[in-house]
Each structure stands twice: as structure tokens, then as C-alpha cells.
Amino acid sequence: MTPRELVRRTVEFAKPARVPRQAWVLPWAEEHHPADVLRLRQEFPDDIVTAPGLYRQPLPVQGERYKKGLYIDEWGCRFDNVHGGVIGIVREPLIREWDDLDRFRTPDCTLAVDREAVNAFCASTQQFVLAGTLVRPFERYCFIRTTEQALVDLFRRPAEFHDLLGRLHEHYIREVEAWSATDVDGIVLMDDWGAQDRMLVSPVLWRDVFKPIYRDYCDVARQAGKFVFMHSDGRITEIVNDLIEVGVQALNSQVKGMGVAELGRRFRGRLTFWGEIDRQEVLPLGTLEDIRGAVCEMREHLYANGGVIGQCEFGPGASPDNVFEVFRAWRDLDAR
Template sequence: MTSRELVYKTLNFENPERVPRQKWVLPWAQHHYPVELNQIGEDYPDDIIGAPGYNKVNDRSEGDPTEVGESTDAWGCKFLNYQKGIIGEVKEPLVKDDAWKDVNNVHIPREWLTIDIDKINAFCKNTDKFVMAGACPRPFEQLQFIRGTENLFIDLMLRPQGLLDFMKKMHAFNCEQLTLWASTDVDALSFMDDWGSQNSLLINPKVWVEFFKPMYKDYIDIAHDHGKKIFMHSDGYILDIYPHLIELGLDAINSQLFCMPMEELAKYKGKITFWGEIDRQQLLPYGSLEDIKHAVQQVKNNLWARGGCIAQCEFGPGAKPANVEKVFETWNLCL
């Protein structure tokens, strides 16, 4: 069975012969553990990969966001980073005016629409891996980068017309980008937004339903209308929005499972695929090998339903290589 077939059987709850794998690697791990990282990759190769866009026009991003210093994203937001191997923060918003009169400071990166479809299709044809699109809209996070987190939270309450107009414009661009990628031979689209703090949603769930659920519905509908699967990532405690995402038909969610009660997550077993992960706050940096084994078994016992789980974890700051390896070793023996 190929990796592509394995992932589809998992997403469709068709009892795959093993749990598919995906390792997320931050530059920190590449800097600190290149030998161990390479060995894990050889022993437990990924079943899910991303497609290059082969863009014909470069976007306006500048600098390396994982290096110490300043970098600029494709929208024009400037990030300041103090630690090599991770991504920094935006310290100065592009939109400073409360009425959004300076919104023209924002550049919508239409360069992302210059993908080479023929090359992408050839990439998909020449691999037996499950291929994700090289686009990942993040409306809530991008709005924070543009406006600043505190200012955006105020705007979501006061609803200035400038914010509402820009959100429509940004969403139209995101839909155009996803529709373009959905016309290629990739297997899945994706989107992301970090919605959770350690123990609650960052905004009132009613505000999420009003503003962001309709956006996500459009993303999911675009994927399914084109015969694609669709995945989402969100950090933190996001239990409040799980039922909504399932209602919308999301195929797979990557979330911090160990920020939420496992017995509550178990209610959604068989309704959505849990695209990882294993606790990277405590277990991956500080846990024993036995702790890691127990954590994987806990996820499998609570959330596996003839599919519905992907062996994903993040190799990032503080994680022990042996613990990351143990995650994949344990998943490999689960079925």
C-alpha cells in the first residue's frame, strides 16, 4: 500500500494497515540535531508531503524569519526575531489607524497566484506520497500581524467598516488561491489559525462563529467541490470549535491534544481525523521514553476508529531526539 493510499484509508476510516506518519521539523532541530533528525527520517519516512508552488513571480518577502534579526512577510509585515531557529513577532503593525484608513500599507500577495500548475502536477504524479497544497491561508493570524493582536481584538468588538472591508478582500484572495490549488493534482488543501490559549479560546466563541466560521466553510467547500481533502492546524485549547469544524466537514485537525481533556476529545472519535500531535510543551522535552509510549497509546485508545489518527509530532525547541523517535516507533507498533 502506498503512502497516498494509506492516508486516504485513514481519513475515510477504512482500517489502514498502519498509522500514517508526518514529522514537522523546525529549523531549531536542524541546527541542534542534524544527525539524529536524518536518522529518524530514514527510519520513519513521512507519508504526507507538501508540493512546491514553482511560482513564476517571487513575492515581496525579505529575510529569513528563523534567523536573528528582522524579516518581512509577503504581506509587508515586519517580524523581529531574537532566537535562531524559531519565528519572531510583529512589533509594529502595518495598519495603525483605528478606522483602517492606512490599509493601503498592506500588500495582498497576488504573486502567490502565479503557480506553475504543470510542474505541480508532475510533482504529484512522480510521488506515491499524499501531497498537500503549497498554500495555507491564516486569516485570524494574518489580521493580527497586520493590525496587532490587541488592536484586532478591539476591532472585532467595535467593527470598524475598514476592518470589515479588508476582511472581505482578504477572504476573496484566500478563496482564489485555494481554488487555484484545488485545480491541481494535489490530494489536499489546508488552512490554519492558532485559536487557543492554554485553557480557553482566545476570543468569544460567538465572535468566532460570526466572523471566521463562514470563511472556513468556504475553504472546506472549495476543497470538497474539487474532490480534495482539507486539513486545519490550530494550537491551544480549541474544544469549543471542534463541533463546528466537524459540522463544516473538515477532514483532519492538527491540535494540541494534551491541552484538552482526552475524554472530551474522544466524543469526536470517528467524526474527524486527529492529525497529531504529542505534547511538545512537557512530554517531548522532559518526558521519559515510557511517558512517550503511554501518551501515544492514550491517543490511539481514545481517538482511533478504524482510522482517524495520523502519527504527527513536531520536532522543535527543547524536544529530545529519542522522544521524537519513540513517538513514531510506538505508533508503528499500535496496529
């Protein structure tokens, strides 16, 4: 069974031969633990990969996304990278006053996907391929206005808020259409909706404003035969059922903070849990026994003839030994 078929069977609850695996290796890990990263990729190669961002023309970015210093992305958003290996935050809004909205333009360059090059990449691998873009309407709004002002806008919801969000949504619909016309296997949505112990906004507001937006993306992707994956950090238990309803099939979230057993009770067999292993305490500070316990807990409560992807993040602070133990634990459970 190829990795591509393995992941498809997992998401469809069709009895895959084993749990698929994926390590999210951040540039921090490549810089601080290069030998471990190389060994990890050799011993536990990923079953899921992301297509490179292949466009007909280079995107107009300045600086490097994960290097210390200023990075300006293709939208013109300015990221202050204080540390190398992780992307920073936006301090200066692209739209400070609503008068600035008149000159704002979405980047059409990201719609000019080089379909032939993407298809060639997909044909070159047996891995399950995700689109080389992230559909992130809320986070993009935050990058444009700053997070603080974005939350104020969400509360007040002036006409300009709806105008800007509508423009972002229209652009991302076209991005989903562009990538859905390629041979990638899945589309990725990405918005962080949770804080440590609650949603950043009320679930009622989220359902009113953002649920229809995500439904549109899922409809476009799934009508084209693509799987829909999503990432969202924080405690988002209250909207998981909504994500399933709109068409999200695999969710990367902080399952420990929401309660693995509770998630399994409510959503097992309806949603694929795309990881993760707790990266706040367990990966950096846990023992090998803690790691195995976390993996066993996910298998016990979330697995249902599929429905679990063995994913973890090798990022700042993570113990290399613990990252390896995650994949050893999944391998050993599959061998039983």
C-alpha cells in the same frame, strides 16, 4: 498500500494498513540535531509532505523566514526573529491607522501558482501531498494589525474591520481555488484560536465572524475533490464540532490540553486527529514510558478504523530520543 492511499483511507475511516506518520521538523532541530533529523527521516519517512511553494515568479520577500533578524514576507509584514530556527512576531503593523487601508493590496503573486511544476512534484512522489500555502485569515489579520490591535478590532468590529477581513477572505478563496486546480491531495487551513485554557475569543463571536469563512474554503476545496486539513493551537474544544460541520476532515491540535478521552467521546469517527504529542511537557521532559503512554492513549480513545495520524513536532526543546519513541510506539501498536 502507498503513503497517499494510507492517508486517504485514514481520513475516510477505511481501515488503513497502519497509522500514517509525519514529523514536523523545525529548522531549530535541523540546526541543533542534524544527525538525529537525518536518521529520523531514514527510519520513519513521512507519509505526508507539503508541496514546495512553486510560483511563476519568485515571491518578493526579504531576509530568511527562520533566520535571526528581520524577515519581510510577501504581504509586506515585518517579523522580528529574535532567535534562529523559529519565526518571530510582528511588532510594527502594516496598517497602523485605518487611513492606511486605502493603500493596502493583497499579494496577487501568491495566486500565480505554477500548476505544471506542482503537478510534476505530486507525480514524483507516492506520499500524500498538502498544498504549499497556508490559509490563515485570522493570523494574517494579526500580522497586518498586530495581535493586540486585532483583538480590539474583533471586539469593536468597525466597518474597516469587515473591509480588511473581507479582502483577506477574498484573497484566500482565490488561493484555495488556485491550489485546488493542481494535483495536490489536500488544502491546509491554519489559525491559532486557543490560549492555554480557553478560546482567544468567545465561541459565539467566532461562529458569527469566522465559521462562514472557513465553510467557504472547505466548500471550494472539497468540490474540487481535495481533503481539508487544519491546524489550531490551544484549547479549542468548543469549536471542534463547528470545524467538522464546515468540512474540516483532519485537525492538528493540542489534544492533551483538551483531554484525549473527552475528544474521543465526542468526535471519534467524525474527525481525523492529525497528532499531536504534547510539546510543552511530554516531548521535552517526559520519559520513554510517558511517550508510549501518550501514544497508547491516542490509539485507545481516538482511533476508529482510521482517524489518527501519528504526528509530532521536533521543535525547540524536544528530546530527540522522545521524538524517535513516538514513532516506535506507533509502529509497535500497528504490529499487534
